[in-house]
Amino acid sequence: MIIQTPETVMFWVLAPVAVLAALGMLLVKKAVHSALLLAWVMITLAIFYIAQDALFLGIVQIVVYTGAVMMLFLFILMLVGVDSSDSLKETIPGLRPIAITAAIGFGGLLTSLIGRALIGHSAAGLDQANSAGNVQALAKLIFSTYVWPFEVVSALLITAALGAMVLAHHERTVARPTQRESAIARFRTGSLASAAGLPGPGVFARHNAVDVPALLPDGSPAPTSISATLKARGDMLESAPFQLDVVDTTVVEEK
């Protein structure tokens, strides 16, 4: 079979980009960037599948891999901490040169073997196998020849779901405190002033914005009313200009 020009152009544009993205996965420091580059490689592979008459697999690749699997990866990355950047210094001395040498040897062997094995072969193409439609032909195979592996794979999926639940399960070592116990603990520990809850920002101040500390009844600002994040960022406003004794309270009648 002869491959048409559009596919050739598509291949020579996308294949180097995919390989570069995969190389970038190894070189970037942050795990999130690795995940985004991997998502790009997966989308490229989906395009390759569709170009190679594997329409169903191309769609499944986008839905399952870039949709579900990559989202799961990003979800876990956010859970573990996005800022946890990998230190790229090698902990086992000499590991990196050995790995790269072995990879060049392995890749060269694989490439030359494929090249030699396929000399003089021309691709048969899937026009005949896909004559009834790709999805129909695949369904026919899956539910006849491959029906037993299909059932085994479904059992595997259920087992994986159960395994994830068992691994994520968290055994409680102490009993959950009841509402009564937690209320008692709130009044017995710390100051009695904080037992009723912290004051909200802007209360009794002239501004009710979240970055203005609340004013206590005696007119002094309450720093506990501001979120610690705002305080650390330096986004907190001084409450002094908004205090009642500073503000001019004379009513001016406007016409």
Add this chain to the structure above:
Amino acid sequence: MNPNNYLYVASLLFTIGAVGVVVRRNAIVVFMCVELMLNAANLAFVTFSRINGNLDGQVTAFFTMVVAACEVVVGLAIIVTIYRSRRSASVDDASLLKR
């Protein structure tokens, strides 16, 4: 062009994934490199299916995708469990048996 070029891309991607598994320290990145290797194998299956003119390769790639999904679910659960007990997702830190 010849469909063999897809096979060369697949072997390159597989090799890059293998290097990543060995070189990177973060368990999640190591896991993503395993995914890259699985994807490269899938590309080879799809290309072989086209070269041979039957759909068995595509069915195999389909099963590989299902197994990869299972693997991701269990593997990420393991990573979360390790992170919960050790506060680190680095593969170097989980070396308790050595000491």
